Amino acid sequence: MTVNLLDFDAAGLQGFFAEHGEKLFRARQVLRWMHRSGRCDFDAMTDIAKSLRDKLKVLATVLPPPIISDRLSDDGTRKFLFDVGGGNAVESVFIPEENRGTLCVSTQAGCALDCSFCSTGKQGFNRNLTVAEIVGQLWQANRVLGGDRYDRCDTGEDERIIGNVVLMGMGEPLANFDNTVTALRLMLDDNAYGLSRRRVTVSTSGLVPAMDRLRDECPVALAISLHAPDDRLRDELVPINRKYPLRELMAACNRYLEKAPRDFVTFEYVMLDGVNDSDRQAKALLEVTRSVSCKFNLIPFNPFPGSPYKRSPTPRIRRFAEILMEAGVVTATRKTRGDDIDAACGQLAGQVLDRTRRAERRVFDLHEIGQ
Numbered sequence: 300m301t302v303n304l305l306d307f308d309a310a311g312l313q314g315f316f317a318e319h320g321e322k323l324f325r326a327r328q329v330l331r332w333m334h335r336s337g338r339c340d341f342d343a344m345t346d347i348a349k350s351l352r353d354k355l356k357v358l359a360t361v362l363p364p365p366i367i368s369d370r371l372s373d374d375g376t377r378k379f380l381f382d383v384g385g386g387n388a389v390e391s392v393f394i395p396e397e398n399r400g401t402l403c404v405s406t407q408a409g410c411a412l413d414c415s416f417c418s419t420g421k422q423g424f425n426r427n428l429t430v431a432e433i434v435g436q437l438w439q440a441n442r443v444l445g446g447d448r449y450d451r452c453d454t455g456e457d458e459r460i461i462g463n464v465v466l467m468g469m470g471e472p473l474a475n476f477d478n479t480v481t482a483l484r485l486m487l488d489d490n491a492y493g494l495s496r497r498r499v500t501v502s503t504s505g506l507v508p509a510m511d512r513l514r515d516e517c518p519v520a521l522a523i524s525l526h527a528p529d530d531r532l533r534d535e536l537v538p539i540n541r542k543y544p545l546r547e548l549m550a551a552c553n554r555y556l557e558k559a560p561r562d563f564v565t566f567e568y569v570m571l572d573g574v575n576d577s578d579r580q581a582k583a584l585l586e587v588t589r590s591v592s593c594k595f596n597l598i599p600f601n602p603f604p605g606s607p608y609k610r611s612p613t614p615r616i617r618r619f620a621e622i623l624m625e626a627g628v629v630t631a632t633r634k635t636r637g638d639d640i641d642a643a644c645g646q647l648a649g650q651v652l653d654r655t656r657r658a659e660r661r662v663f664d665l666h667e668i669g670q
């Protein structure tokens with residue numbers, strides 16, 4: 300069986316070359332060809348001896364997930380759908396900014412954590428993405444977005460268009476820990492994507508033990524999906540809270556900050572009409588997060604078919620933000636972008652064959668309670 304070289308970070312690729320009796324500096328050359336110059340064809344790697352290229356052709360491939368669709372929103376947001384085999388598809392979203400833009404990347408086909416306001420969660424979980432599938436989204440997007448500018452990367456002028464990566468697409472990155480960390484290492488590696496730790500963000504619903512591991516193994520910028528100021532409501536919206544309640548989550552944020560590349564964590568808070576958006580709840584939120592150096596990112600809820608919530612009205616979001624800001628906490632309200640192509644936060648659905656059969660189970664539960 301051939302090996303997909305996109306599954307390896309620098310250390311893994313060196314191991315592969317050593318195993319096959321090749322010099323270690325070859326691993327570095329191939330890494331650069333793949334990730335800096337976007338090559339998947341060994342014959343394009345012109346400083347590699349022909350004999351080694353022929354050997355690699357037998358042993359290995361460079362195989363990113365194929366793009367099934369590529370849609371452009373009126374506001375410039377661009378959504379890619381990738382085939383990850385077995386009837387599953389995942390999405391990435393590119394959000395252009397003034398200079399280099401941000402790519403929002405998926406880490407799982409579906410998600411097991413079942414947050415009540417999230418369309419990925421509603422599909423259930425199918426499987427973890429491989430490293431090649433995670434980093435392959437960045438590989439593909441760089442190539443498609445960069446056009447021929449991309450080819451000049453290896454001349455030293457890095458003109459790539461993606462300057463930030465956020466793991467905020469489909470899935471819970473910390474539930475696919477090992478593959479996520481290997482993909483992060485590639486994003487940070489100067490011989491691959493060369494992004495700074497501050498420009499790569501992991502978003503988590505709050506898997507506390509994995510947050511500690513991330514801090515020790517690969518600290519990057521951290522965003523926490525908070526969404527509620529008390530355990531009772533958070534248990535309902537983000538069910539993993541039943542396992543790792545707010546007190547433990549806040550303590551884990553402070554431990555993370557000891558090694559984080561930024562001196563704050565970002566708390567994401569989806570604005571759900573009449574559910575978590577009152578003045579009282581804004582004040583409770585300040586109280587519960589008081590010990591943590593943080594910024595808030597308010598996300599107007601993005602509806603999807605069958606979702607049980609409504610977006611908070613704009614004046615309500617504004618007032619909620621004011622209460623946080625009056626207390627001195629930096630608060631941004633996320634612009635809803637790409638909703639004409641279902642690319643806004645929480646709308647990424649891809650297409651996932653639900654091994655947990657969540658939809659069926661829900662119908663069954665309703666029968667059980669006689670509805």
Ligand code: SAH
Nearest residue numbers: 417470471502503504524567600601644645
């Ligand atoms: N699993 C991770 C990362 C993916 S979700 C996490 O939960 O953090 C990325 C962000 O989108 C999270 O903050 C999530 O809570 C938010 N989100 C999910 N569904 C949403 C929706 N329908 N509208 C707005 N934001 C949503």
Ligand code: SF4
Nearest residue numbers: 410413414417420504
């Ligand atoms: Fe999973 Fe994040 Fe969606 Fe929750 S919000 S179901 S953790 S992807």
